[in-house]
Every structure is written in C-alpha cells, then in structure tokens.
Amino acid sequence: MGKIKTGKNNSKKDVIARKAAALFIKKGYTSASMRELAEAVGVEAPSLYNHIGSKSEILQTICFKIANEFTSHLDNTENSPVNALAQLETIIRFHIQMMLNNFDEVYVANHEWKHLKEPFLSNFLFQRRGYEKRLVVLLESGIKSDLFKKINPYVAVLTILSALRGLEFWQQHKKNISNQQLEEDMVNHLIKGLIK
Amino acid sequence: MGKIKTGKNNSKKDVIARKAAALFIKKGYTSASMRELAEAVGVEAPSLYNHIGSKSEILQTICFKIANEFTSHLDNTENSPVNALAQLETIIRFHIQMMLNNFDEVYVANHEWKHLKEPFLSNFLFQRRGYEKRLVVLLESGIKSDLFKKINPYVAVLTILSALRGLEFWQQHKKNISNQQLEEDMVNHLIKGLIK
DNA sequence: ACACAAAACTAACGCTTATTAGTTTTTATA
DNA sequence: TATAAAAACTAATAAGCGTTAGTTTTGTGT
Incomplete structure (x- = not known):
C-alpha cells in the first residue's frame, strides 16, 4: 500500500x-x-x-507527553522569584499557548485519558491531581499575601482550569480575533475577577 | 435473571x-x-x-432532554424584564444547578454527543450553537448598556460556559464547601471580572 | 381460573475489533 | 552487487459487539 x-x-x-x-x-x-x-x-x-506496541500505548504516549509538559512548566514557574499573581498569570498564559499550539494532543489527554490501562490510568490521575493541588497552594499563598480576594481556592482553581480547557471550542469556531487578543481577554477575565 | x-x-x-x-x-x-x-x-x-429501540436511542434521549432544558430556560430568561447582568447571573446559576442536580445526564450530553447519529448529531450541534449565539447577543447587549467591560463577547461566553462545564470535576473532588458557597464563589469570580 | 399482553429468557447471527503469524518487499550497509 | 535488517504485506484468529428470532415466564383484567 x-x-x-x-x-x-x-x-x-x-x-x-x-x-x-x-x-x-x-x-x-x-x-x-x-x-x-x-x-x-x-x-x-x-x-x-x-513501530508501536499497541493501540493503548499510543494513548499513553500522548497523555504523558502532555502531562509532563504541564508539570515541568509548573516546576519552573514555582522556582521563579515573582509573586503569586505573576506566577498564576504565567501559568494561565502557558495553558493558552498549549491549547493553541498543541491542540490535538492536549485535547486527547483531556478527553480520552479514561481509556488508559492500569497502572497508567492511576498514574495519570495522580499526576493531574498533584498539579491541581499545587495550583491551590499557589492560590492560597496569593490570598495570604492579600493579592487575591478571599475566594475559596479550590473553586478558583477549578474555574480557571475549566475556562482554559474550554479553549478547545475555539479551534472549531475560529472567530475574527487574534490569538494575542484572545489570550489578553481571557487572562483579564480570569485574573481581574480575583484581584482585590 | x-x-x-x-x-x-x-x-x-x-x-x-x-x-x-x-x-x-x-x-x-x-x-x-x-x-x-x-x-x-x-x-x-x-x-x-x-423498552428501548437501540443503544443510540438512549444517547439521543439523554442529549436532547438536557439540551431542551437549557434552551427553554434561556427562553424564559430572555423574556424576563431584568437587565443583561441579572439575566446572565440567572443563567450562570441555572447552569450550576443543572451540574449539581442532573450531573450524569449533563455530563453525557457534554461528552458523548459526538456519537449521536445523523440527523441527531447535526440537530444537537445546531441547537448548541444557537444557545451560544444567544448568550453572545446577551453579552453584547450588556456591553452596549455599559454594564460590562469592552471584552470580546465570544471570549467571555466561551470562558463562562467552559468554567461552568468544569463543575463536573467538582463531583469527583467533593471538597468541604457547600453547594451554596460554591455557587456564590463561581458567580462572583465570573461576573466581577466582567463588571466595570 | 382463563386469556391476553408484557417482559423476561436462550441461542445465535453477522460484523468489527486489536492483534499475531508468516512471508515478501524495500532499504541500508559493506 | 551481496547481505542483513527494517518494514511492508496477506491471511487469519479469538473475542466482543449490537441486535434479532423464537420461546417461555410473568403479570393483569375479567
């Protein structure tokens, strides 16, 4: 063929x-x-x-490649010397960039992880849960520093991550707006609702 | 059996x-x-x-039951005499309630519509697209009335709908926060970032 | 208790699936 | 150009799928 x-x-x-x-x-x-x-x-x-071991292996490759990219970016961000607000903004912008530049793989990791086989399924969920927890810690630190409103940090993380995930719909709509403008508007919407 | x-x-x-x-x-x-x-x-x-016609029919039943509930609630809201901000808040709260009270069906409608057969697939997407467009019109009207910031209305609708959809993760986490508090925090986060 | 309909059952059909075995073709090296 | 490895092929397997046919059991109204 x-x-x-x-x-x-x-x-x-x-x-x-x-x-x-x-x-x-x-x-x-x-x-x-x-x-x-x-x-x-x-x-x-x-x-x-x-070239591949199995269908399932392909899914594993995709899911963990993406998970590792997010995790290692968070590692770097946490080690940067800026305050919680700046860190959060960096993270939000990275999510947006990933959604726009690595759409297919991010989409698959977000939607099809359910079909991973053990122990990969547990590993993936463990890694994702860890990521979320670190964001909650970041939010808590921002609240303690009086940078953010006294909102529930879990709710805020959930709201932010979900809104970012929703960029997958953008790929389909393709409205008349630049990626630059999209990024600024989203950051503004999600952050300014947090700042005192 | x-x-x-x-x-x-x-x-x-x-x-x-x-x-x-x-x-x-x-x-x-x-x-x-x-x-x-x-x-x-x-x-x-x-x-x-x-009792059923086919596996596919089950999916259709679920998806359109949920889609119709959202559509008819939007019908009612649009006909109410309050301003765009109050309408938006009503809609956000309805989404939250639906996620908390009809979780399973909303989740399925959100995640598995892809497997609907034609013409149901097209109908479903048409209906959903129509819902989104009506929200955009609402946002535009709010911007024109100087209730909202001059954000791109498509981006705002995308952000809000995605954040609300993300409540599906709440079901799994079950943190120590009441549904009431969850609702207030989310509304606050999503709205206050919009108000001038 | 009898008759009819509703709803359960068993058995099986045709189809699709991921994957393996075994073989042939292509590519790279010397 | 000969040789070995890489990568393609064809054929086939066992398992699982939604669904249908035909039959038996269960429930209901008279």
Missing part, C-alpha cells in the same frame, strides 16, 4: 501518534480503529505494529 | 436511561456495552429491547 513518510525530526512512531491524536479527536479513542489509523498513515493496519 | 424495578414516577425506559448515563460516564458511550448496561439494570441484554 505505501510507506510512512517521516519528516526530519520526527520518527515514524511520532507520525503515527500525530495521526492518531487527530483520529481520536474525531471519533473518540474506542471508536477509532487501527484500520482507520493505518489508512490515515498510508499503510495496512498490521504494519503499524512494526 | 430479574426484573426491572421501576419507582413511582419513572418508566422502565427511564430506569435504563439513568443507568446508561452512569455507565456512559464511567466507560464512555462506545466502550459501554449493552451487556454491561443490562447487568446494571438487572436483566439480560436482549430484554432491554422490550
């Missing part, structure tokens, strides 16, 4: 993962078949197994 | 739909099998077909 076309910096496994992410968005992980994925890649289904 | 237990005001079809919603949340629509659903209901799989 064909041959997998690789670019310069991406392996065949990368090509498969990228096509898979797009397919998982369109059909959902379970409904997306290896035969469909193979067709998107330009090859017969069994040929995929020369 | 058994018999479907119906309460007073719910038909056997309702019982199936309710169990199905819970199962669709746990496994996703595609991965949830009719045999699993049957077991949850307490019956053999083919027996379900005495």
Whole structure:
C-alpha cells in the first residue's frame, strides 16, 4: 500500500501518534480503529505494529507527553522569584499557548485519558491531581499575601482550569480575533475577577 | 435473571436511561456495552429491547432532554424584564444547578454527543450553537448598556460556559464547601471580572 | 381460573475489533 | 552487487459487539 513518510525530526512512531491524536479527536479513542489509523498513515493496519506496541500505548504516549509538559512548566514557574499573581498569570498564559499550539494532543489527554490501562490510568490521575493541588497552594499563598480576594481556592482553581480547557471550542469556531487578543481577554477575565 | 424495578414516577425506559448515563460516564458511550448496561439494570441484554429501540436511542434521549432544558430556560430568561447582568447571573446559576442536580445526564450530553447519529448529531450541534449565539447577543447587549467591560463577547461566553462545564470535576473532588458557597464563589469570580 | 399482553429468557447471527503469524518487499550497509 | 535488517504485506484468529428470532415466564383484567 505505501510507506510512512517521516519528516526530519520526527520518527515514524511520532507520525503515527500525530495521526492518531487527530483520529481520536474525531471519533473518540474506542471508536477509532487501527484500520482507520493505518489508512490515515498510508499503510495496512498490521504494519503499524512494526513501530508501536499497541493501540493503548499510543494513548499513553500522548497523555504523558502532555502531562509532563504541564508539570515541568509548573516546576519552573514555582522556582521563579515573582509573586503569586505573576506566577498564576504565567501559568494561565502557558495553558493558552498549549491549547493553541498543541491542540490535538492536549485535547486527547483531556478527553480520552479514561481509556488508559492500569497502572497508567492511576498514574495519570495522580499526576493531574498533584498539579491541581499545587495550583491551590499557589492560590492560597496569593490570598495570604492579600493579592487575591478571599475566594475559596479550590473553586478558583477549578474555574480557571475549566475556562482554559474550554479553549478547545475555539479551534472549531475560529472567530475574527487574534490569538494575542484572545489570550489578553481571557487572562483579564480570569485574573481581574480575583484581584482585590 | 430479574426484573426491572421501576419507582413511582419513572418508566422502565427511564430506569435504563439513568443507568446508561452512569455507565456512559464511567466507560464512555462506545466502550459501554449493552451487556454491561443490562447487568446494571438487572436483566439480560436482549430484554432491554422490550423498552428501548437501540443503544443510540438512549444517547439521543439523554442529549436532547438536557439540551431542551437549557434552551427553554434561556427562553424564559430572555423574556424576563431584568437587565443583561441579572439575566446572565440567572443563567450562570441555572447552569450550576443543572451540574449539581442532573450531573450524569449533563455530563453525557457534554461528552458523548459526538456519537449521536445523523440527523441527531447535526440537530444537537445546531441547537448548541444557537444557545451560544444567544448568550453572545446577551453579552453584547450588556456591553452596549455599559454594564460590562469592552471584552470580546465570544471570549467571555466561551470562558463562562467552559468554567461552568468544569463543575463536573467538582463531583469527583467533593471538597468541604457547600453547594451554596460554591455557587456564590463561581458567580462572583465570573461576573466581577466582567463588571466595570 | 382463563386469556391476553408484557417482559423476561436462550441461542445465535453477522460484523468489527486489536492483534499475531508468516512471508515478501524495500532499504541500508559493506 | 551481496547481505542483513527494517518494514511492508496477506491471511487469519479469538473475542466482543449490537441486535434479532423464537420461546417461555410473568403479570393483569375479567
């Protein structure tokens, strides 16, 4: 049938993962078949197994790649010398950038993690829960420093993360607004509602 | 094997739909099998077909029941004599109430609509898009009346709807905060960031 | 108690799934 | 150009899927 076309910096496994992410968005992980994925890649289904271990492994790769990017960015931010407000703004902007620049994989990590197999499922949820908790700590510190209103920090984190996640809908609408403007408006909406 | 237990005001079809919603949340629509659903209901799989037409029909029932509830509430709100800010607040509070009181069905409508069959899929998306547009009009009217900041109304609607959707995570966390407090904090966060 | 309808059951169908085995073709190296 | 490895292919497997057919049990009204 064909041959997998690789670019310069991406392996065949990368090509498969990228096509898979797009397919998982369109059909959902379970409904997306290896035969469909193979067709998107330009090859017969069994040929995929020369490059990947299993369908489930593709999902793992996508989910943990994204989870690790968020986690390591948070590591860096926490170590920066600026105050809680500036840290929060940095994090919000990073989420927005990730949604705009790595849409497919972020979407899959957000929507299809449910189909990870153990122990990956537990690991993923543990990592995500840890991320949320660190944000709550950040919010608490901002409240203690009198930077933020005395809102419940869990609620604030939930609100912010959910609003950011919702950028996935932007990809579909494509309104007449630049990414720059989008980012400023969202940061403004989410932050100014917090500042005293 | 058994018999479907119906309460007073719910038909056997309702019982199936309710169990199905819970199962669709746990496994996703595609991965949830009719045999699993049957077991949850307490019956053999083919027996379900005495009460429902198909698996897909269950999903349709759930999705449109929820969509219609949101649409008709918006109808009522738009006809109320209060200003845009008060209308927006009413709508936000309704979303929060729906998330807290009809969690399973709202979750399924939000996550599994992708698996609706045509023409239901198109109808559902059309209805949802219409809902969003009406909210944008509301935001625009609020901006024109100088009630809201001059933020992009699409971005604001996206931010608000996404944050509200994110209440689905609340169900899992169950932190030490009352529904009342949760509602006030979210409304405050989302609105006060808009008011001049 | 009898008759009819509702709702359960068992068995099975045709289809799709991810994956494996075994083989052939392509590519890279020397 | 010969050789070895990489990567494609075809064929097939076992398992699970939604659903249908046909039959038996259960419940209801007279």
